[in-house]
Amino acid sequence: MIRWRRGEVVRIRREWPGAVELDVATEEGQARALAYPALVGRPEPGDAVLLNTTALAMGLGTGGYAMVVALPDRLPEDPHGPGHLVKARYTPLQATVPGADEQGSPHHEVLREADSLDGMPVVVADLHSALPAVLCGLYGSRPGVRVAYVMLDGGALPAWFSMSCARLREVGWLCGTVTTGQSFGGDVEAVTVHTGLLAARHVLSADVAVVTQGPGNLGGGTRWGFSGVSAGEAVNAAAVLAGRPVAALRVSEGDPRERHLGLSHHSLTAYGRVALAPARVALPELPGGFGARVAEQARPLGERHELVPVPVDGLHEALEASPVRLSTMGRGLEEDRAYFLASAAAGRLAASLLP
Known part of the structure; x- marks a missing residue:
């Protein structure tokens, strides 16, 4: 092992x-x-x-x-300060962190009573690589909004692994990262995606939250065996807390695998089967036959969700100006424009929901 x-x-x-x-x-x-x-x-x-x-x-x-x-010859000092929330539990490297929702936290009283996101838009995406692209679309329409990243535990567990998060925080594109479940290392630690979303709203005062798993993705090539099913569960969490979930589609014109070409089966399963609450699905208006293919593939999602066509004009330029390198499965913007445009379209849709 x-x-x-x-x-x-x-x-x-x-x-x-x-x-x-x-x-x-x-x-x-x-x-x-x-x-x-x-x-x-x-x-x-x-x-x-x-x-x-x-x-x-x-x-x-x-x-x-x-x-x-x-470092066996130079062990670090014992940890100091508060923190009774254990993450990576019962592994050799289990760590205690100060949870926002634990007793003794300065945020405990707020989160104990919190039960609503007050209509906050929540953009949900499958892969971590969607995060900067979503932000490009969002800030291209609404500069100056406060955005929190809520990290699921389906990929990397330490938020520190993500160079993108560090840079996006540095340039002010994220007001903070909330690590949920077994993930850790965020500005705010939470027990579940539900308290993570509530912390984004009521602790970080976010106007918008973006939810993805951490860097990496576990998949077995089967209909249900991939960590991105958590995207559907995040839609449910956002909806039950009176948020406004916005689903970002995983679209590719460069992936060599048939199950991910056009609209990925990950999106169809996570949103079409796992997400029981309705969401606004950002349907990018991609040109030509490829765009028509994606629209046709997405049509079954309209039985439960609202398919919202989103123009992509100007989004490529916004993506080119990203403060972090855009890459998904080793492909950059020019190798897989559709993937990044679809993610940016979700950010543009979320921006349209803000007052």
């Missing part, structure tokens, strides 16, 4: 809030590794490290790092 290796830090490659990327020498050669200082301490050149090299050996995409498990 786990490939364990020992190594020595050769150099620090780069770092961003919450994460440090390293070159580590092992008995098998040099490897690229990632450490989360909040969990293991900050590695320095010359430090001995204990590594989990499983994802690296398997050649997994976003998980293609050796992960630093410990």
Whole structure:
């Protein structure tokens, strides 16, 4: 289940809030590794490290790092401060974090009584790579709104893994990240997606929330065996809390897999089968035969949801101005324009719902 290796830090490659990327020498050669200082301490050149090299050996995409498990010769100090919410529970690296909804939190009283999102638009997307594209469409129509990112636990668990989140926070495109379920490392920690949405509204004072899983995606190539089914559950959560869910479609013109070409089966299952509450589905008005194909594929979703055609004029230019690199499954904007346009269309639709 786990490939364990020992190594020595050769150099620090780069770092961003919450994460440090390293070159580590092992008995098998040099490897690229990632450490989360909040969990293991900050590695320095010359430090001995204990590594989990499983994802690296398997050649997994976003998980293609050796992960630093410990600095055995230089353990970090014991944690200080509040926090009784345990995440990554009953694993060797379970961590306590200060949960917004736990007793003792300064936000506990607010969240204990909170039961409504007050009509806040909630954009739901399958993949983490949709987040910056959604924001491009949103800010292209409504600059200056406060947007919170609510991170599900279907992909990466540490929010620190996401360089996009760090940069979007830095440029002011996110007022904060809320990590829910077993995910952790956000500005606000919450037990469930429900309290995560309520925290976005009542703790971070967000005007809009964007919900996706963290970086990465688990899929087995079956109708139900993929982590993105959580998108349908997020629609239900937003609706039951009196939010206004906006569904971003996963669309691709560059994916070589037939099940994801045009409208992905992920969207059809998550929104068509899992989401029991109605949502506004952003249907991008893509040109030509490809656009007609996507519209036809999306038609069954109209039995439960409201299909809202969204013009895509000007969205490509907005996407080109993204403050973070746009990439999905290794494809950039020019390799898969439809994917990013569909996500940006959801942001544009959410903007139209704001007062």
